[in-house]
Amino acid sequence: MPTLRALLASLAFLLAGGAVFSAATDQFQAFTTEAARRLAVQRHPVEIPAAGLQTQSGAHIQLSDFRGKWLVIDFIYTRCPSYCIALGGEFAQLQDRLAGPIAQGKVQLLSISFDPDHDIPSQLAAYLAHSRDRDRGRGWLAARPIDPDGLAQIKRAFGVTVIADGLGGYTHNAAIHLVDPRGRLVGIFDLGDPGPVAQVVLQRLGR
Amino acid sequence: MHLRHPGRFAALALLVLLAPPLRHALESSMTAQMLLQLPLLIGVGSLLAQALPAPGLARIARWNHLGISGLVLASVASAFWMLPRTLDASVIEPLVAAAKYLSLPLLVGLPFALSWPRMSFIVRGVFLLEFIATFFRLGWLYLISPERLCNLYLLGDQQRLGRYMLVIGSVLFLGVAGKLVWGRFELPARPTFPPSEG
Secondary structure: OHHHHHHHHHHHHHHHHHHHHHHHOOOOOOOOHHHHHHHHHHHOOEEOOOOEEEEOOOOEEEHHHHOOOEEEEEEEOOOOOOHHHHHHHHHHHHHHHOHHHHHOOOEEEEEEEOOOOOOOHHHHHHHHHHHOOOOOOOOEEEEEEOOHHHHHHHHHHHOOOEEEOOOOOEEEOOOEEEEOOOOEEEEEEOOOOOHHHHHHHHHHOOO | OOOOOHHHHHHHHHHHHHOHHHHHHHOOOHHHHHHHHHHHHHHHHHHHHHHOOHHHHHHHHHOOHHHHHHHHHHHHHHHHOOOHHHHHHHHHOHHHHHHHHHHHHHHHHHHHHHHHHHOOHHHHHHHHHHHHHHHHHHHHHHHHOOOOOOOOOOHHHHHHHHHHHHHHHHHHHHHHHHHHHHOOOOOOOOOOOOOOOO
């Protein structure tokens, strides 16, 4: 019965392979690292670290200082020619859409630089000024991690991967990150459309 | 390739591929990882087929009629390392890296080397067709995907890999077509039916 034996062995390999594939792709839902990290925070919100930051005004704060507010975070570096300009535009739109809750202190926008050596407070201030074509008021900070360890902690918790682009800049998995008032990362959203982010925040705030 | 000590040579080759500078170079781009590192690891495993003792070979052969089981195992295991997620993770996570360095030789290279000589003309044909088609499918995907599939690699790298894979697929296709038209075929001896009375 050599044919039957080969059939049995093949079936066993296929079943084992299917099980391994299923486990490695979150039941065939996530085939890329990016999809995986988004699915993971949806299922199990991630506690964000209390890393020290320096804002565009030079003030020292902690990431944990924003507890009690909805926190919308993106990652930037101010020398960025493409993505970060787009992200800046999106955050400006979010400032408009969430103007109400921002004014009430319920929402905070935060851009964190992963290039802290270059992005000193004056650079961060210039980035914000460049992105706000008019003064939309407060509620949007830009900041850099104070020490490399803090930056590593933040990158790990958020699942941000930064690689050199070979042109002196960086490429990173750019997205908009939502942290709830308990300090947990609960959602990661695509660039290109700030609508869903604003919607989720307004929904959670009961509007 | 027949070696005097295939097992030792394979172990040495694996250690060389594990050496940090070489491993780093092979994983520095998506192109190098998929077109150099993965095939080299599979090649290391194929050497092990010559190192197996005869009784072991016979036992495996009983379960590997026409090389089908080994081909299925090699296909499933190699497909696993074509997931962008596992490619990313194998660079960063030591456990996944270990899985890659062990499974490609043992679950892809070795079973394939044991199975190829047993495959019939039809099975070889189906395998080659699928193998070539995979180069075209993935090459096309990498070339046109506007998104980076791996967080660790650049879009330009992904597109270059796509171009290379389309070229490799074309060359393989021409090679197979040429062999079909002009080639000679050595196939495993087949039992005659009905069995000849000796």
